[in-house]
Amino acid sequence: MPVEVSVGQIAEMRKAHPCGGLEWSVVRVGADIGLKCIKCGRRVMLPREEFERRLKCLKTARPGTSPR
């Protein structure tokens, strides 16, 4: 079953980014998922399949807080 993901959610990944960040902000959803590292601001694009494999959990950003 595909993971339901939408722009603005926070994705926590199984493996930390080299900067130490574990949380990514979802910036684009399509065939590829666009993610921005909350800690260092780096953007990456992952094929949906790979995104789902690396995903640990998905959090909905609290209303009123915009991910950096």
Ligand SMILES: [Zn+2]
């Ligand atoms: Zn990072």
